[in-house]
Amino acid sequence: MIDFKNVVMEYPNGNVALKGINLHIDDGEFVFIVGQSGAGKTTLTKLLLCEEKASNGHIIVGNYDLSRIPNYKIPHYRRKLGMVFQDFRLLPNKTVYENVAFAMQIVGTPARKIRRRVPAILNTVNLSDKHNSFPDEISGGEQQRVALARALANNPDVIVADEPTGNIDPEMSLEIMNLLLKINKLGKTVIVVTHEKELVDYYQQRVVMIKEGVIVEDRVGGMFE
Amino acid sequence: MKSFRPLYFLIEALKSLKRNGVMTLASVAVLMSCLIVIGGFSLLVYNIDVNLEQFGEMNKIAVFCEFDASEDEITSLQKTIEELDNVKDVVRHTKEERLEEFKKDHVDAYGDITSEENPLSDSLEITYKSTDTKKIENLSYELEKLKSEGQIRKISNRYTLSKKIDNFKHTVMMIFIWFLAILLVVSVFIIVNTIKLALISRKNEIGIMRYIGATKWFITLPFIIEGMLIGLAAGVLAFLITKLVYNTVVVRAFNVATFISIADFARIEPTFIVGFILIGVVTGVVGSFISLVKYLNT
Structure with a gap:
C-alpha cells in the first residue's frame, strides 16, 4: 500500500514541485x-525513492x-522497491548475469541462492541466452530488460519504472510494457x-495525471489527455 | 541473510587499487617515506639512549686529586666530601689502580708503562643521592669551591655531559614530532585524494548500489580497506628499507667509531614492524574516512 497525504515538495530554490x-x-x-515535463513526476519518483524528503505531508x-x-x-526500505530507469544504469564492465547478481550480492544474498535465482529471473525477462553478454553487446530493449531483471532480483513489493521506454524503439517499448504487466500479474505493485x-x-x-504539481485526474482505464 | 563477506570487500578494494594504480603508488610512496623518516628519527633517539646508558652511573662525579697530594690530604678531602649534602658515598681510586685500568684499555700503546712513569693522580668517585638538578648543582658548586682552594685538580661531572646529551635527544624528539606531524598530514592528504578518485571512478556503481538498497557501510567498507591496504604496504616496505639501510649502511659506517655504540636492529625489530604497520594502517584508514565523511553524512 502506498499513500501520499497532502504531500508538498518545495525545493530550496523556492520551486514548489x-x-x-x-x-x-x-x-x-x-x-x-x-504528465508533461516539469509537471512533478520526477519529484514524485524521488520522494518514493527517498532521494528527497517531502516539505510537508506524509508518504506511507x-x-x-x-x-x-x-x-x-x-x-532497507529501498530493498522493497525495484527501480527501472530510462537510461538503464547498467554496469558496463559486468555481464548481464553479473549485473543481476550484483543487486543480490550487495544485500548479502548467499552465493548459492544467487546462482539459483538469477537464471530464473533472466528467463522471466526472456534473456537466458544473453547472460554472458556485456551491456554494450545487446540492444536498448534488451538492456532495459536486464534493468527490469535487476529490479526484480531482490523480490521487491513495488516496481517503479521512470520513463522505462524513453530510450527504446516502439516495438521494444511494447515488450517492456508487456513484461511490466506480467510482473504485475505476479502480484507486484x-x-x-x-x-x-x-x-x-x-x-x-x-492513470494518474499530474499538472503543475497537482493531480488533475485519477481514473482506472484512463487515457492520457 | 549474511551481509558481511570479507572476501568480497577485499576483492573490491584490490580492484579499486589497481584501477587507480598511479595514485595508489603515490600514496604508498609518500606514506612509506614518512614512515622511513619516523624510523630514522626513532633509531637516532634509541641509539642516543643506548649511548647514554653506556655512560651508565649517571649519578656520579669524579674528582681528581692534585699530583702531589699527600695521603692525609686525600683522606681529609674524602672526609670533607662525604660530609657534603646529597653525597651518598665516596670511593677512592688510587693512581696505581687507575693506571692498571688504563693499561687494560690501552694495552697496545701504554701496556708497558711503569708505576714510576704513572701520569695519573688519585681520584674520588662520588655517588650522589638525589638527581634533583638543584641539589646536583649545589654539590658541584661545593666541589668547585674545594677546587678553587687547591684541594682538587679536576672535576669530571658526567651528569653535565649526560644532561647535554639528554637535551640533544629532546631537541631531536621535538624535530621528530614536527616532522612526523607534517609528513602524516601530507600522507593523509595523498590518501584522501586516492580514495576520492576511487569514489569518482565508481560513481555510477555506487549510485546503483544505493538505489538497490546497499547500506552505506557496505558501499564504503571497500574504500576503508583500500586505505588500510595502502597503509599496510607502506608499513611493510618502510620496515624492510629501514632495516636494510640500518644494517648495511649505518652499522658499517659507525663501526669504525669505537666511542659510539650502535644498537642491534634485531632487538627493536618487533617494535618497528608493529609500529610501522600500525601507523601505516591508521593513517590509511583516517585518509579513507576523511574522503568518505561527506558521503557518509548524506
Missing part, C-alpha cells in the same frame, strides 16, 4: 503516472513512513512514470 498531493495505491495495482509505503524514516533505514501518450492509452490501466 508538488502542491498537496493525495494519492492511494493498493498492493498489486498497476498505475501510470503521467508499506510499513514505512517516508516523512519520518531515519537515514540508516533508507537502504507497478508504477510507471511516463509521458508517452500512445502506450498509456493502449494499456488502459489506472
Whole structure:
C-alpha cells in the first residue's frame, strides 16, 4: 500500500514541485503516472525513492513512513522497491548475469541462492541466452530488460519504472510494457512514470495525471489527455 | 541473510587499487617515506639512549686529586666530601689502580708503562643521592669551591655531559614530532585524494548500489580497506628499507667509531614492524574516512 497525504515538495530554490498531493495505491495495482515535463513526476519518483524528503505531508509505503524514516533505514526500505530507469544504469564492465547478481550480492544474498535465482529471473525477462553478454553487446530493449531483471532480483513489493521506454524503439517499448504487466500479474505493485501518450492509452490501466504539481485526474482505464 | 563477506570487500578494494594504480603508488610512496623518516628519527633517539646508558652511573662525579697530594690530604678531602649534602658515598681510586685500568684499555700503546712513569693522580668517585638538578648543582658548586682552594685538580661531572646529551635527544624528539606531524598530514592528504578518485571512478556503481538498497557501510567498507591496504604496504616496505639501510649502511659506517655504540636492529625489530604497520594502517584508514565523511553524512 502506498499513500501520499497532502504531500508538498518545495525545493530550496523556492520551486514548489508538488502542491498537496493525495494519492492511494493498493498492493498489486498497476498505475501510470503521467504528465508533461516539469509537471512533478520526477519529484514524485524521488520522494518514493527517498532521494528527497517531502516539505510537508506524509508518504506511507508499506510499513514505512517516508516523512519520518531515519537515514540508516533508507537502504532497507529501498530493498522493497525495484527501480527501472530510462537510461538503464547498467554496469558496463559486468555481464548481464553479473549485473543481476550484483543487486543480490550487495544485500548479502548467499552465493548459492544467487546462482539459483538469477537464471530464473533472466528467463522471466526472456534473456537466458544473453547472460554472458556485456551491456554494450545487446540492444536498448534488451538492456532495459536486464534493468527490469535487476529490479526484480531482490523480490521487491513495488516496481517503479521512470520513463522505462524513453530510450527504446516502439516495438521494444511494447515488450517492456508487456513484461511490466506480467510482473504485475505476479502480484507486484507497478508504477510507471511516463509521458508517452500512445502506450498509456493502449494499456488502459489506472492513470494518474499530474499538472503543475497537482493531480488533475485519477481514473482506472484512463487515457492520457 | 549474511551481509558481511570479507572476501568480497577485499576483492573490491584490490580492484579499486589497481584501477587507480598511479595514485595508489603515490600514496604508498609518500606514506612509506614518512614512515622511513619516523624510523630514522626513532633509531637516532634509541641509539642516543643506548649511548647514554653506556655512560651508565649517571649519578656520579669524579674528582681528581692534585699530583702531589699527600695521603692525609686525600683522606681529609674524602672526609670533607662525604660530609657534603646529597653525597651518598665516596670511593677512592688510587693512581696505581687507575693506571692498571688504563693499561687494560690501552694495552697496545701504554701496556708497558711503569708505576714510576704513572701520569695519573688519585681520584674520588662520588655517588650522589638525589638527581634533583638543584641539589646536583649545589654539590658541584661545593666541589668547585674545594677546587678553587687547591684541594682538587679536576672535576669530571658526567651528569653535565649526560644532561647535554639528554637535551640533544629532546631537541631531536621535538624535530621528530614536527616532522612526523607534517609528513602524516601530507600522507593523509595523498590518501584522501586516492580514495576520492576511487569514489569518482565508481560513481555510477555506487549510485546503483544505493538505489538497490546497499547500506552505506557496505558501499564504503571497500574504500576503508583500500586505505588500510595502502597503509599496510607502506608499513611493510618502510620496515624492510629501514632495516636494510640500518644494517648495511649505518652499522658499517659507525663501526669504525669505537666511542659510539650502535644498537642491534634485531632487538627493536618487533617494535618497528608493529609500529610501522600500525601507523601505516591508521593513517590509511583516517585518509579513507576523511574522503568518505561527506558521503557518509548524506
